[in-house]
Amino acid sequence: MRQRPLPRLALYLSAVATCAILVFPIYWLVVTALSQPDQLRQLPPSFWPSQPNWGVFGRVLGERPIGLWLINSTLAALGAVAISMAVSILAGYALSRFRVKGGQSLGLFILTAKMLPATLLVIPLFGIFRATGLIGSLWSIILAHATLIVPFTTWMLKGYFDTIPQELEQAAMVDGCSPLGALFRVILPVSTPGLAATALYGFVLSWSDYAYARTFLTNAQGNWTANLGITTMKGEYVSNWADISAASILVALPVLAIYLFLERYLVGGLTAGSDK
Amino acid sequence: MTRRVSRFDLARPSRRHWLGYLLLAPAALLIAAIIVYPLFVSVDLSFQTVGIARLDQPRRPFTTDNYARLFASPDFWNACWVTLKLILVVTTTCFLLGLGTALLVNNRFRGRSVARLFVAMPWAVPEVIATVIFAWMFDSSFGLFNWLLMKVGAIDRMINWFSETGPAFAVVATTMVWKGYPFVSIMILAGLQSIPEDYYAAARVDGANAWQRLLNITLPSLTPVIGVTMVLVMLWVFRDFSIIYVLTGGGPLKATQTLSIMTYEQAFGFFRMGYASAVGVVTLAICVVAAMLMMRRAPDHL
Numbered sequence: 001m002r003q004r005p006l007p008r009l010a011l012y013l014s015a016v017a018t019c020a021i022l023v024f025p026i027y028w029l030v031v032t033a034l035s036q037p038d039q040l041r042q043l044p045p046s047f048w049p050s051q052p053n054w055g056v057f058g059r060v061l062g063e064r065p066i067g068l069w070l071i072n073s074t075l076a077a078l079g080a081v082a083i084s085m086a087v088s089i090l091a092g093y094a095l096s097r098f099r100v101k102g103g104q105s106l107g108l109f110i111l112t113a114k115m116l117p118a119t120l121l122v123i124p125l126f127g128i129f130r131a132t133g134l135i136g137s138l139w140s141i142i143l144a145h146a147t148l149i150v151p152f153t154t155w156m157l158k159g160y161f162d163t164i165p166q167e168l169e170q171a172a173m174v175d176g177c178s179p180l181g182a183l184f185r186v187i188l189p190v191s192t193p194g195l196a197a198t199a200l201y202g203f204v205l206s207w208s209d210y211a212y213a214r215t216f217l218t219n220a221q222g223n224w225t226a227n228l229g230i231t232t233m234k235g236e237y238v239s240n241w242a243d244i245s246a247a248s249i250l251v252a253l254p255v256l257a258i259y260l261f262l263e264r265y266l267v268g269g270l271t272a273g274s275d276k
Numbered sequence: 277m278t279r280r281v282s283r284f285d286l287a288r289p290s291r292r293h294w295l296g297y298l299l300l301a302p303a304a305l306l307i308a309a310i311i312v313y314p315l316f317v318s319v320d321l322s323f324q325t326v327g328i329a330r331l332d333q334p335r336r337p338f339t340t341d342n343y344a345r346l347f348a349s350p351d352f353w354n355a356c357w358v359t360l361k362l363i364l365v366v367t368t369t370c371f372l373l374g375l376g377t378a379l380l381v382n383n384r385f386r387g388r389s390v391a392r393l394f395v396a397m398p399w400a401v402p403e404v405i406a407t408v409i410f411a412w413m414f415d416s417s418f419g420l421f422n423w424l425l426m427k428v429g430a431i432d433r434m435i436n437w438f439s440e441t442g443p444a445f446a447v448v449a450t451t452m453v454w455k456g457y458p459f460v461s462i463m464i465l466a467g468l469q470s471i472p473e474d475y476y477a478a479a480r481v482d483g484a485n486a487w488q489r490l491l492n493i494t495l496p497s498l499t500p501v502i503g504v505t506m507v508l509v510m511l512w513v514f515r516d517f518s519i520i521y522v523l524t525g526g527g528p529l530k531a532t533q534t535l536s537i538m539t540y541e542q543a544f545g546f547f548r549m550g551y552a553s554a555v556g557v558v559t560l561a562i563c564v565v566a567a568m569l570m571m572r573r574a575p576d577h578l
Contacts, residue, residue: 008385015380015387019394022377025409025454026397028420032412043423083306091303098296106304113311115563117515119539120556123549124317125310131331147310154303179295208402210518215544227404231522234408241412252405259400263393 029252033057033245040241056246066247068222069229073251076138076213076225077206080145081199084153089195092157093183097166107158114151118211121147126215136220144212149202156201160194161187200258207255226251315560322553342554351530351538352555359534362449363513369453370509371502374460379494381461382468392465399458407522410451414438441531444524448532451519456512460505467501468494511566514559535559 033056034049095107125144134140169182213228233244324336346352381392413420414437425431437443475493517536526533543552
């Protein structure tokens with residue numbers, strides 16, 4: 001299609017302006033982290049750090065247990081993702097390939113479970129974890145995060161398995177493979193991209209949680225996750241925005257990296273199970 | 277074409293039973309333990325007068341007091357009103373912004389994929405980090421927004437964003453819109469790409485201008501996607517905890533106290549877990565109705 005130059009220019013300008021405004025808060029976070037403390041206490045604010053303070057990251061890592069928080073968040077996310085993937089692979093495969101009685105209603109329930117308010121589940125889970133002595137341990141949030149992750153991963157994997165032709169397993173079974181063998185030796189290897197994307201999506205869900213960590217781990221400082229730790233910094237050092245921003249960048253970085261590398265897969269997962 | 281039933285057809289009746297059930301069993305057990313049982317516990321708690329939930333102690337007598345107190349409480353109705361206001365403001369703004377950005381980056385221009393990546397980026401920022409960013413931008417002494425609004429002459433004094441009711445609500449809504457619009461944008465973009473190019477070509481032949489094409493082709497084709505997306509955004513606002521809790525804690529004067537925040541505050545601020553469960557159960561009931569309305573739109577997807 002022929003394009004006239006003027007609308008073309010307008011399109012460029014509006015695209016650039018929109019992106020600039022919408023991404024500005026992220027830019028501002030970086031500028032704030034790199035600013036000298038006294039630069040943050042002056043108006044008009046400086047929109048470009050004249051002497052970027054790169055040392056802030058090292059300092060913040062040394063002064064606050066951010067490394068520990070990041071490790072805790074990682075352990076919790078790995079645990080929750082491992083449990084969720086283990087059950088979701090089997091369930092997603094069953095929902096995709098078998099017509100089991102009750103399977104549909106289980107699928108429907110799982111889809112509805114995505115809509116449960118965390119603030120409701122957190123009360124009984126608190127009671128259960130107290131009774132079982134899990135309060136304050138990372139296991140409490142690993143299990144709680146599984147309530148967030150399993151509904152998503154099951155539906156994402158079902159959608160992914162739906163795109164793999166049944167002939168693959170059939171061929172394997174003709175060659176003497178058992179149905180489970182076909183799943184593990186044929187279907188899973190060809191599903192690696194889908195499995196990776198789904199697992200990373202689950203990782204992001206766990207990494208972003210605040211409600212469960214706040215409730216179960218507040219009194220166990222050694223097990224604080226990154227998000228929980230950040231919010232305590234916000235309350236404590238109201239004025240030290242450079243430090244909080246630097247810590248926030250360290251916490252947001254893994255998720256942003258996952259997003260940048262896997263935008264296409266993640267966006268596909270986002271629309272799976274909820275579109276149409 | 278008739279479907280060939282082979283010995284290896286997984287949907288064959290004799291295969292339906294044991295393997296299918298076996299594969300679903302772990303997920304079903306896990307969900308029963310960490311979702312269904314807790315749900316049952318919270319419904320049960322909502323019918324008892326319980327302070328701190330102690331499951332190892334005998335259950336208290338059955339009572340509907342929590343619900344009676346709830347519906348008589350002005351705080352509950354205030355929370356309903358705040359939730360509704362927030363849903364309306366955030367959903368509408370997210371929709372307009374999401375539609376606008378989706379239409380923009382759906383155009384063919386150089387650097388489109390980069391623009392797409394940037395436009396959806398806030399989606400990948402964890403909610404707690406988003407609240408940190410906006411808490412600082414709305415800081416009452418050195419925040420960017422006060423400075424900007426003074427500069428353009430919209431206000432004549434620094435606003436204390438977190439201690440006045442209207443401004444606090446605005447801060448919460450702004451943060452949620454920024455975090456929420458990329459999802460709308462992503463979903464609408466996916467919808468836009470499924471509209472056949474021929475429709476537009478035909479409309480151009482008939483002399484339709486850009487505005488008419490938007491109203492008569494684009495929007496009607498997008499209606500199902502927009503419907504589902506809006507329901508999901510509403511549910512997200514409805515259930516959100518971290519953004520509001522970290523920014524304002526529901527205050528000042530309960531101006532940002534949604535049903536979710538009220539549930540949490542009753543349970544872990546005042547340790548009235550029976551009462552809090554009642555608020556939660558009512559919240560859940562509203563969620564289920566919304567979810568069912570959504571499912572009705574997508575029956576073929578299951």
